[in-house]
Amino acid sequence: xxxxxxxxxxxxxxxxxxxxxxxxxxxxxxxxxxxxxxxxxxxxxxxxxxxxxxxxxxxxxxxxxxxxxxxxxxxxxxxxxxxxxxxxxxxxxxxxxxxxxxxxxxxxxxxxxxxxxxxxxxxxxxxxxxxxxxxxxxxxxxxxxxxxxxxxxxxxxxxxxxxxxxxxxxxxxxxxxxxxxxxxxxxxxxxxxxxxxxxxxxxxxxxxxxxxxxxxxxxxxxxxxxxxxxxxxxxxxxxxxxxxxxxxxxxxxxxxxxxxxxxxxxxxxxxxxxxxxxxxxxxxxxxxxxxxxxxxxxxxxxxxxxxxxxxxxxxxxxxxxxxxxxxxxxxxxxxxxxxxxxxxxxxxxxxxxxxxxxxxxxxxxxxxxxxxxxxxxxxxxxxxxxxxxx
Numbered sequence: 295x296x297x298x299x300x301x302x303x304x305x306x307x308x309x310x311x312x313x314x315x316x317x318x319x320x321x322x323x324x325x326x327x328x329x330x331x332x333x334x335x336x337x338x339x340x341x342x343x344x345x346x347x348x349x350x351x352x353x354x355x356x357x358x359x360x361x362x363x364x365x366x367x368x369x370x371x372x373x374x375x376x377x378x379x380x381x382x383x384x385x386x387x388x389x390x391x392x393x394x395x396x397x398x399x400x401x402x403x404x405x406x407x408x409x410x411x412x413x414x415x416x417x418x419x420x421x422x423x424x425x426x427x428x429x430x431x432x433x434x435x436x437x438x439x440x441x442x443x444x445x446x447x448x449x450x451x452x453x454x455x456x457x458x459x460x461x462x463x464x465x466x467x468x469x470x471x472x473x474x475x476x477x478x479x480x481x482x483x484x485x486x487x488x489x490x491x492x493x494x495x496x497x498x499x500x501x502x503x504x505x506x507x508x509x510x511x512x513x514x515x516x517x518x519x520x521x522x523x524x525x526x527x528x529x530x531x532x533x534x535x536x537x538x539x540x541x542x543x544x545x546x547x548x549x550x551x552x553x554x555x556x557x558x559x560x561x562x563x564x565x566x567x568x569x570x571x572x573x574x575x576x577x578x579x580x581x582x583x584x585x586x587x588x589x590x591x592x593x594x595x596x597x598x599x600x601x602x603x604x605x606x607x608x609x610x611x612x613x614x615x616x617x618x619x620x621x622x623x624x625x626x627x628x629x630x631x632x633x634x635x636x637x638x639x640x641x642x643x644x645x646x647x648x649x650x651x652x653x654x655x656x657x658x659x660x661x662x663x664x665x666x667x668x669x670x671x672x673x674x675x676x677x678x679x680x681x682x683x684x
Contacts, residue, residue, distance in 0.1 A: 322348035324416045328513040330400035335484040338476045340509035342441045346417050354387040357420045360440030376603035380433040382424050400540040407532035419451050441509045455522050460502035462518045469496035486552040489662035493610030552664035560671035567678050581627035589621025611659040614650040637683040644676050
């Protein structure tokens, strides 16, 4: 009996102690942490997190909304379907800095000018959000990610006390433009894949608030935000510090770039077309390859548009050159005598290429410049096939 009473006493005391530990001291602070781009495509846009620091309690904790688990069941399938689950994870600030120092990425902190009650409220919210039953959320690259969560948490906890002034954003950019700012130079293949997979919906002008899917704009947004204290609006950021600096590394020039690769491939197929034209013949495997590859890409484009939850893959006009029916038509290209209907079908393909060029000039959808050699090559080959069937 005494043992039971002793156990109950210890349990109650432990719970009380745990609750007591959750009460921060008057020295506690909340900071927004912004990290620079990494060397992998998934880290090319930077990172955002919260830091809660209490020197008296020796608490120094990072709250990271950018965590995902490759080992989760159906991870890649869910990623393809647009149903990727991210989590809020926590770690010690020192470990966090070690990781980013190892990756040679800069880190900045913005200490927020919050009173003791507000610091406690943000901490309590984050602690509750980090519980296993609350930690997961459905990720959206543009509208719900590690960056957008930062402003969302502050708005949720502090409500109307904080005002985010977006008047520092004066540029007119689309989501595609914003992505290009981080991928055009160092991630050319990644940019090509993004431009191929994402539709015309990301070519519409982004609002100032929509810039904030990028950590750099969250950083700027907090520097321009205010908090109401005793009826006066004062800057939300109390102190802005650079904790780690990036050591700039020279970027070696690579010949293996999308434009160069597709230019060489296109030259090869144009040369084969020239040979066919002068020899008055048709190389079957050339036509099969072009129709099969463009058809396969077209099927993927349509699946991303209609069969997934990715909102950014909607209205993808890449289907105009990567025409999905080509996948079926490709097998007719092995015939000695092509079906008569194929001439009209190929004229349709030519027309779609012209339509795409017009839509590109009107900026309805901005395509990756690396497909220009492909479009020229397809136009020449399709024209040859039409002449061949006359």
